[in-house]
Amino acid sequence: MNCQKASELASRQQDQPLSLSKKINLKLHLLMCEHCRNFSKNIEQLSDSMQSFLSGDDSKDQKK
Template sequence: MRCRQATRMISESHERPLDLQEKVGLKVHLLICPHCRRFDKNCKTLSRMMKAFKQREKN
């Protein structure tokens, strides 16, 4: 898996569940690629922030 595919998969994982093959491929890539690991971390932080923000809007 290349970085471009990996980052796309990371983004898509927030929109839809990844299938097993995609999950494994992404996991392996994240093990060997610090750039995508950082991207994954940023995405997770961002998505958490978005969720918290949306929740605050509801209340």
């Protein structure tokens, strides 16, 4: 799996569950690739921060 594919899957995972094989492939790639790991964390934080903004929880987005 290359970085382009991995980042696509990381994004898709925010919206729907991945199949088991895709999930494992993505995990393996993230283990090896710092850049994709950053990408994945950043888009997760994007989502979390929106949610904590809505719920008015100021502390939650500082956790990671």
